[in-house]
Amino acid sequence: MIVDPVLELRGVCKSYEGFSLRDISFTLPRGYIMGLIGPNGAGKTTLVKSILDLVRPEYGQVRVFGLDPREHGAEIRSRIGFVHESPTFYELLTVERAGALLGSFYARWDEVTFRGLVREFQLPPDKRLKTLSQGMRTRFALAVALSHGAELLLLDEASSGLDPAFRREMLDRLSGVIEGGEASVLFSSHITSDLDRIADYITFIRAGQVHFSTTKDEVLETHALVKGDMRMLDDALRKLLSGVVTGSFGFVGLTARAGDVRAALKGETAVIDPATLEDVVYYTGRTGGGGLRLHGNDA
Amino acid sequence: MTEPVLEITGLRKSYGDFALKDVSFSLPGGFVMGLVGPNGAGKTTIIKLIMNLIRPEAGSIRLFGLDHRAHEAEVKARIGWVYDVAPFYMDASLKDTKRAVSIFYPGWDESLFQELALQFQLPLRKKLKSLSQGMKTKFALALALSHDADLLVLDEPTTGLDPVVRRELLHGFSGLLQDEGKSILFSTHITTDLERIADYVTFIQDGAITLSASREALTEHWGVVRGDEECLAVLPPGSRKGVKRHAHGLDVLTSDVAGARAACGERAVVDPASFEDIVVLMGEGGGNA
Amino acid sequence: MRDGGTMLRLMQKDLILNKKLLLINAVIMLATLSYFAAGSTRTPPQVFAAFASLMMAILPATLITQEDKFKAMTMGCSLPVGRKAIVQARFALAVAMALAGLLMAFLLGVLVPFSNYGFADLFAGKPILTALTGLGLVLSLILPFTLRHGLKGLLLLLVAFQVLGVVLITAAQLTRSSLDREVIEAIAGSVTRLHGALGPTGFSLFMMAALSVLLSASYLVSVRVFQNREF
Numbered sequence: 001m002i003v004d005p006v007l008e009l010r011g012v013c014k015s016y017e018g019f020s021l022r023d024i025s026f027t028l029p030r031g032y033i034m035g036l037i038g039p040n041g042a043g044k045t046t047l048v049k050s051i052l053d054l055v056r057p058e059y060g061q062v063r064v065f066g067l068d069p070r071e072h073g074a075e076i077r078s079r080i081g082f083v084h085e086s087p088t089f090y091e092l093l094t095v096e097r098a099g100a101l102l103g104s105f106y107a108r109w110d111e112v113t114f115r116g117l118v119r120e121f122q123l124p125p126d127k128r129l130k131t132l133s134q135g136m137r138t139r140f141a142l143a144v145a146l147s148h149g150a151e152l153l154l155l156d157e158a159s160s161g162l163d164p165a166f167r168r169e170m171l172d173r174l175s176g177v178i179e180g181g182e183a184s185v186l187f188s189s190h191i192t193s194d195l196d197r198i199a200d201y202i203t204f205i206r207a208g209q210v211h212f213s214t215t216k217d218e219v220l221e222t223h224a225l226v227k228g229d230m231r232m233l234d235d236a237l238r239k240l241l242s243g244v245v246t247g248s249f250g251f252v253g254l255t256a257r258a259g260d261v262r263a264a265l266k267g268e269t270a271v272i273d274p275a276t277l278e279d280v281v282y283y284t285g286r287t288g289g290g291g292l293r294l295h296g297n298d299a
Numbered sequence: 300m301t302e303p304v305l306e307i308t309g310l311r312k313s314y315g316d317f318a319l320k321d322v323s324f325s326l327p328g329g330f331v332m333g334l335v336g337p338n339g340a341g342k343t344t345i346i347k348l349i350m351n352l353i354r355p356e357a358g359s360i361r362l363f364g365l366d367h368r369a370h371e372a373e374v375k376a377r378i379g380w381v382y383d384v385a386p387f388y389m390d391a392s393l394k395d396t397k398r399a400v401s402i403f404y405p406g407w408d409e410s411l412f413q414e415l416a417l418q419f420q421l422p423l424r425k426k427l428k429s430l431s432q433g434m435k436t437k438f439a440l441a442l443a444l445s446h447d448a449d450l451l452v453l454d455e456p457t458t459g460l461d462p463v464v465r466r467e468l469l470h471g472f473s474g475l476l477q478d479e480g481k482s483i484l485f486s487t488h489i490t491t492d493l494e495r496i497a498d499y500v501t502f503i504q505d506g507a508i509t510l511s512a513s514r515e516a517l518t519e520h521w522g523v524v525r526g527d528e529e530c531l532a533v534l535p536p537g538s539r540k541g542v543k544r545h546a547h548g549l550d551v552l553t554s555d556v557a558g559a560r561a562a563c564g565e566r567a568v569v570d571p572a573s574f575e576d577i578v579v580l581m582g583e584g585g586g587n588a
Numbered sequence: 589m590r591d592g593g594t595m596l597r598l599m600q601k602d603l604i605l606n607k608k609l610l611l612i613n614a615v616i617m618l619a620t621l622s623y624f625a626a627g628s629t630r631t632p633p634q635v636f637a638a639f640a641s642l643m644m645a646i647l648p649a650t651l652i653t654q655e656d657k658f659k660a661m662t663m664g665c666s667l668p669v670g671r672k673a674i675v676q677a678r679f680a681l682a683v684a685m686a687l688a689g690l691l692m693a694f695l696l697g698v699l700v701p702f703s704n705y706g707f708a709d710l711f712a713g714k715p716i717l718t719a720l721t722g723l724g725l726v727l728s729l730i731l732p733f734t735l736r737h738g739l740k741g742l743l744l745l746l747v748a749f750q751v752l753g754v755v756l757i758t759a760a761q762l763t764r765s766s767l768d769r770e771v772i773e774a775i776a777g778s779v780t781r782l783h784g785a786l787g788p789t790g791f792s793l794f795m796m797a798a799l800s801v802l803l804s805a806s807y808l809v810s811v812r813v814f815q816n817r818e819f
């Protein structure tokens with residue numbers, strides 16, 4: 001039981017034509033970073049929108065800081081720092097002016113912090129936002145999100161398009177923010193190696209449902225990549241594996257029950273390697289066949 | 300080394316306060332080269348120059364041994380391209396766009412395109428503007444892959460794609476290389492993608508190539524020295540490529556793992572450098588050349 | 589050898605990608621012209637012809653607005669074609685589209701119920717020559733500007749004309765003369781004198797030759813400026 005959740009979803013359902021979120025439940029305790037992973041179209045963005053009251057679920061409840069977004073949308077949004085994939089702002093304003101304008105909406109805006117971040121992120125203060133590259137725009141959005149004392153940072157694919165050096169810097173900063181103890185982070189990313197680095201909890205959304213939501217340590221403990229000879233791959237083992245790839249090298253697959261596989265393989269010389277989050281997403285969501293066939297038949 | 304499919308020499312181009320400075324590198328046929336570096340380092344500029352979308356101020360680009368301007372139509376027929384921003388008519392349907400593009404390529408393979416469209420789950424009847432960023436990239440990839448191109452020039456083709464599609468795509472690329480001897484030049488921010496398929500990596504920073512080398516050369520000679528200031532002082536001259544200081548000591552990027560091990564001995568741990576280590580540490584905190 | 593094919597493919601590409609919008613714009617323009625032809629006051633056929641030619645010369649601008657909006661010239665320039673072929677195709681398509689539009693406009697101008705014009709009124713030397721002149725002038729100006737600067741080129745051109753007009757009128761007022769009218773009358777006068785000197789057939793031939801020279805010059809300039817355009 002988590003005592004002081006900053007974010008709590010219970011049985012959230014929302015349906016669109018051809019897509020639905022079903023029975024989404026998870027909890028993010030205060031002061032931690034949760035990574036949200038899953039394929040495109042799994043429902044991550046819809047979920048983030050429901051937290052901001054930009055989308056209203058049909059069933060279930062969302063609680064942010066213990067409040068209902070339907071009734072306290074404005075207050076919740078003022079306590080959240082939101083950065084998404086392609087941020088748009090007042091395109092004609094300069095970095096400095098846009099910061100000041102956005103800041104005027106937040107009660108806890110800290111101009112000194114903002115200016116410091118602008119310098120640190122090497123943002124040109126007098127350039128108009130429309131002239132900034134994608135990466136620079138994300139930096140700007142992040143600077144704004146970090147300058148109003150947000151208690152929850154929502155980063156929806158915010159790191160896509162950012163270079164590795166800046167991503168690392170951003171991750172360090174996020175770790176720094178939660179070390180202060182008050183803030184929490186919900187971070188969706190396709191670059192799962194970033195989450196390997198900083199996430200405390202992982203929520204895996206697949207086809208509109210929560211596949212699992214638990215601590216990263218547990219995910220990495222229970223999941224493993226199993227590799228071995230084809231002759232080891234009997235029905236019992238197959239049941240424990242998902243996304244099995246076979247080939248001349250033998251087989252490789254992911255298990256969510258590493259302990260059981262170890263027991264089942266007693267004596268056999270299979271290789272059981274630790275799985276990364278990317279492995280977890282990839283092998284769980286594989287379409288079969290191992291890879292895309294990108295060339296014609298007459299090769 | 301096979302005949303280079305792409306050979307760039309002394310390329311220069313400047314815009315306002317950005318300049319590409321004497322960029323030279325080459326990609327041998329049948330291999331994959333990754334282009335990495337910070338946002339704004341010049342990756343997209345290089346790709347635009349290769350595609351003759353912008354003019355160089357100096358230098359030459361040879362594709363398949365031919366000058367890329369003098370033989371523009373000929374070389375472009377053998378190139379498949381994907382840009383970071385999809386340059387399509389957003390009001391047109393995928394199907395119409397495919398038709399408009401396909402008529403230009405003698406090697407167009409309609410059944411292959413249909414198969415890719417199926418694998419990528421592309422909604423061919425919809426308009427381009429209704430697609431997500433990842434879907435637009437998949438559509439551009441399907442076009443680039445369907446005309447039997449010998450060289451793929453891809454500007455951040457994996458950005459916005461989820462891990463499943465990304466890895467399946469990379470597997471597919473490996474298949475292309477193995478079975479058909481195609482070559483690929485791609486820029487990316489996702490260094491694990493490089494680790495999966497790149498044979499060569501070209502690092503670019505502030506418009507200049509800082510390093511262009513084969514994977515073997517990088518894994519063999521480059522490393523990260525985790526040690527202290529004393530250790531930094533004794534590293535072989537010229538091998539120190541970047542330093543990052545942190546609470547517990549410092550990380551030094553070195554281009555001479557053996558030399559660093561010999562010099563530092565017990566005082567430091569020398570790990571092999573990942574591509575990400577190289578991108579993050581290169582030029583940091585006063586590296587020397 | 590393959591150049592003809594390349595040009596056709598480029599034209600085909602533009603038609604595929606712009607078909608809907610081209611159709612809508614053409615229908616609106618033709619409807620406007622039909623309404624004009626059946627209006628309660630009968631304007632001289634040459635005026636109708638001039639009006640129709642201006643409208644139809646603007647029709648190819650649809651291509652440019654779309655291309656600009658989506659920054660899609662990058663796509664055209666990434667296909668296996670030379671820059672010169674792109675310019676050729678743009679000229680060919682613009683002229684073909686404008687001529688086809690003009691033919692439709694003239695036919696509708698005759699056939700629309702309550703039309704003020706009979707077949708012989710519009711399909712006569714004078715209106716046709718007027719229309720072709722209008723078309724040639726506008727296209728030769730629009731194409732190089734838009735090929736170099738996109739939609740901005742079109743605006744630039746319009747602004748340039750606006751400024752020219754303002755300068756003329758201001759100059760006329762400052763010098764307390766009728767400079768503006770004089771310029772227009774001088775142009776009209778020289779056309780009339782030329783017509784008198786060459787006779788109707790000679791004049792037509794001269795105008796056609798002049799328009800061909802103008803379009804060719806515009807094409808050469810376009811090739812030159814487009815080679816250097818960056819995307």
